[in-house]
Amino acid sequence: MTGTGSIGRRLTLLLALVAALLSVLSWSMVTGLSRQAVARTQDNVLAASATTIAETLRSEQGEVRLELPYSAFSMLGAISQDRVFYRVSAGDRVLTGYDDLPSPTGAAPGIGQVVFDTGDYSNETIRMASVTRLVLAGGQPVPVTVTVAQTRSGVSTISADLSRQAAILSVAFFLVAVGFSAIAARTSLRPLNEIAASVSRRGPSDLRPLRRDAPTELAPLMLSLNRLMGRLGQSIRRSEDFIAEAAHRIRTPLATVRAQAEIALRSVGDETEKRRLRQIIRAVDESSRSAGQLLDHATVIYRTDDLALSPVDLAELVGQTAAALEPTAAMKEIRLDVAATPARVMGDPVLLDNALRNVLDNAIKYSPEETEVSIRVTTKEDQVHITVTDEGPGLGDGPLGALTERFRRGDDTQGIVGSGLGLTIAEDVLLAHDGRLDLKNRDGGTGTCVTLVLPCS
Numbered sequence: 001m002t003g004t005g006s007i008g009r010r011l012t013l014l015l016a017l018v019a020a021l022l023s024v025l026s027w028s029m030v031t032g033l034s035r036q037a038v039a040r041t042q043d044n045v046l047a048a049s050a051t052t053i054a055e056t057l058r059s060e061q062g063e064v065r066l067e068l069p070y071s072a073f074s075m076l077g078a079i080s081q082d083r084v085f086y087r088v089s090a091g092d093r094v095l096t097g098y099d100d101l102p103s104p105t106g107a108a109p110g111i112g113q114v115v116f117d118t119g120d121y122s123n124e125t126i127r128m129a130s131v132t133r134l135v136l137a138g139g140q141p142v143p144v145t146v147t148v149a150q151t152r153s154g155v156s157t158i159s160a161d162l163s164r165q166a167a168i169l170s171v172a173f174f175l176v177a178v179g180f181s182a183i184a185a186r187t188s189l190r191p192l193n194e195i196a197a198s199v200s201r202r203g204p205s206d207l208r209p210l211r212r213d214a215p216t217e218l219a220p221l222m223l224s225l226n227r228l229m230g231r232l233g234q235s236i237r238r239s240e241d242f243i244a245e246a247a248h249r250i251r252t253p254l255a256t257v258r259a260q261a262e263i264a265l266r267s268v269g270d271e272t273e274k275r276r277l278r279q280i281i282r283a284v285d286e287s288s289r290s291a292g293q294l295l296d297h298a299t300v301i302y303r304t305d306d307l308a309l310s311p312v313d314l315a316e317l318v319g320q321t322a323a324a325l326e327p328t329a330a331m332k333e334i335r336l337d338v339a340a341t342p343a344r345v346m347g348d349p350v351l352l353d354n355a356l357r358n359v360l361d362n363a364i365k366y367s368p369e370e371t372e373v374s375i376r377v378t379t380k381e382d383q384v385h386i387t388v389t390d391e392g393p394g395l396g397d398g399p400l401g402a403l404t405e406r407f408r409r410g411d412d413t414q415g416i417v418g419s420g421l422g423l424t425i426a427e428d429v430l431l432a433h434d435g436r437l438d439l440k441n442r443d444g445g446t447g448t449c450v451t452l453v454l455p456c457s
């Protein structure tokens, strides 16, 4: 059977694709956010540093003075080992620090407000923070601007570090997600596999509707499967009905033909005529028997479809069946030796009788005259064995399993009426009862040993 690929694999692939997309997205988000956070931290420290310096500004004898507090720079060292620059200027006059440090461009800083900017200084990118304060110098308020700057390489390293860690986490997340996707795909496909398994576990004639809880998505499949099985069962039943009906309609006129032939046999004197009439009677017997077996087989299949189980005492059943075949055995002076221990099973008595009758009929039919057929009922652990042993020719050297096939007869059955359905019926009945039919040649001497094995109730 050629498939169109695996649903499981397709589902896993799709989920993995989604996981990959989410991984990349989360990685870029984490990277962006961490870069922002690091930048903001640097800004905050720069602002704090500039403000601290600005707070030390005071005027002394009309001059602006300041002390550079150590803490103002040490806090910058806390975030990275980047180089730090500063400048304090009153208007255009640089009071202290690096004169060539660029001043923050953009909006003119309001008094007490911190302004940030990014620029280039001595071939490196720097981040600057400026704050302006008014200082009284010579009776005049003079705006003094404190600018603190720091290079960004350390900060970039931190950002890159965080980004790498986020990448590792994203890859791990992706791998875990792929694993879960595979599990999820398998779990969601499990009901489908279970249904397939339960259908393939069934016996060939088990057409009961599937009664199992299935996810809603599978309900249409189950429904059409059950409908199909219903239709199939119906058409099988119809053909079995047809066989039964046909067999019945054949048997009745055959009985008439046989009766007429018997009467004719008695009234004719000519030997050739008599031989012909005997041939007719034999042929009629054979057809009638085949029709009977077909009817039985149809009944067996019909009844095993839904077995009506009731407690059956096998000792009693064996006694009855043996009694029913006693006259046939007596004609060949065959002795039926029945020994049965009470054994109870759950089963369909009509079917069990039919199975045993076919086996017993074979034993009588294929045995020579004046022999013995023994029937034993024994209990072994949780099984009941009905063993029928005869002193006939045995089952031959061919494969024994083949004898239970439909219409299969043995090699040396010439002259013995039969249809090849007896063992088929017996086996079907036993299989329907969760039992089996064991065929073997009798060990020690010739003969056949057929065992009907049934589970105890």
Ligand SMILES: Nc1ncnc2c1ncn2[C@@H]1O[C@H](COP(=O)(O)OP(=O)(O)O)[C@@H](O)[C@H]1O
Residues within 6 Å of the ligand: 358, 362, 363, 364, 366, 367, 390, 392, 393, 394, 395, 403, 404, 408, 409, 410, 411, 412, 413, 417, 418, 419, 420, 421, 422, 423, 424, 448
């Ligand atoms: N007790 C037996 N002794 C010898 N052969 C047997 C016996 N039972 C069955 N067989 C062989 O198995 C074949 C199949 O049996 P069965 O299905 O009952 O068909 P049949 O209508 O020929 O009896 C028979 O044709 C016969 O060759």
Ligand SMILES: [Mg+2]
Residues within 6 Å of the ligand: 358, 361, 362, 418, 419, 420, 421, 422, 423
């Ligand atoms: Mg038979």
